[in-house]
Structures are given as structure tokens and as C-alpha cells.
Amino acid sequence: MIFVTVGAQMPFDRLIAAVDRWARQCGRNDVFAQIGESRYHPSNVRYVKHLEPKAFREKVTEANLIVAHAGMGSILTALEVGRPILVMPRRGDLKETRNDHQIATATKLAAFGRVNVAMDEQKLFEKLQQLSDIHAAQRIGPHASAELLGTLRQFIVGGIRTTDSGARLDAGPMTREIKTIPQVADAAVFAHG
Secondary structure, three states: EEEOOOOOOOOOOHHHHHHHHHHHHHHHEEEEEOOOOOOOOOOEEEOOOOOOHHHHHHHHHHHEEEEEEEOHHHHHHHHHOOOOOOOOOOOOOOOOOOOHHHHHHHHHHHHHHOOOOOHHHHHHHHHOOOOHHOOOOOOOOOOHHHHHHHHHHHHHHHEEEOOOOOOOOOOOOHHHOOOOHHHHHHHHHHOOO
């Protein structure tokens, strides 16, 4: 089963329409999509608007491939469950999101070998035609690493950190007033790391 997801914040008709066309042209009947508030309603793909978190995770777990926007929730869940993910980032110039942060996310994670990326509908179609070439990246754990948590705690407590390149980072005086450092640092880190 191929699971398509657009997240919960904004419509992503371009992705849903592209996968719907691909499913029709290839005669695929094993595609299920979470389409959010999309105005486009697919005719060749089974779909729902929204999924509760538990149902979302179940779909990811049973899928052979995740096709998604370049949202971190979808990406992290696929990496945690160990499923291959193909992302097509939303574009700011098309008003699919506020800016091009998803393009930056997809580009960086592709460079790390963590996600497969199609920057547009044509590339998405090409990648879907070569499903056997899309593989899952190395799985991640459900929590941030101890090293990341330690670095964040040090930054919050000390307020200043020097990067590997020698650049100085200053958290400012506000963070020095925080009294419950372990709880704040743990809450500030995404559970997936």
C-alpha cells in the first residue's frame, strides 16, 4: 500500500492531483491518501481528510511507501517506523506554504540520504514509476539523542556556545532566567530528535 499524506495545516492539491493521475495511468488501486483541506478530491485513490495520530501511524506502519509533503512530522514518523518516504515539497511561490522552508528541508535531508525527493510533479511521476529504487533510510529512535539534549541544556544554562567552526552563539539573557532547565530542554526538543 502507498500512503499519501499532506499534513494538517494547508491544502496541497498539486501533490494529491499528481498521485491521483499516476494511480489512474498505472491502474493502481493500492493508494490511500490523507488529503487534509484539499480542494481536489481524487477519483482514483481512496482518501480521508484527516487521520487521528494513532490511525496515521498505523497507515505509515502498513505502507510500503509514504508519499508526502516535506513536513517534519511525516518525515520523522517514516524514519522512525523504517518506511521509505518520497517527498514533494510545498512551494511558497505557489502559496502552498508561507515560504520555501520545505524545499530547504527536502534538499538537506536528501543530501543526508534520509529522504527521496521529487521537486515537481514530473519528477514525482518518474520516481513513482521506479518504486523498486526507493528505499528506507536508516531508522531513527523515538527520542532525541543524549548528545543533542546535553548540548541544548548547556546552551540554555550557559547562554553562549561556540560552534565547531568557531562561531559564537548567544542565547541572550532571557534563557538565563529559566529555573527548570531539564524540563524546559526536554520540552523544547522534538520527541523524535
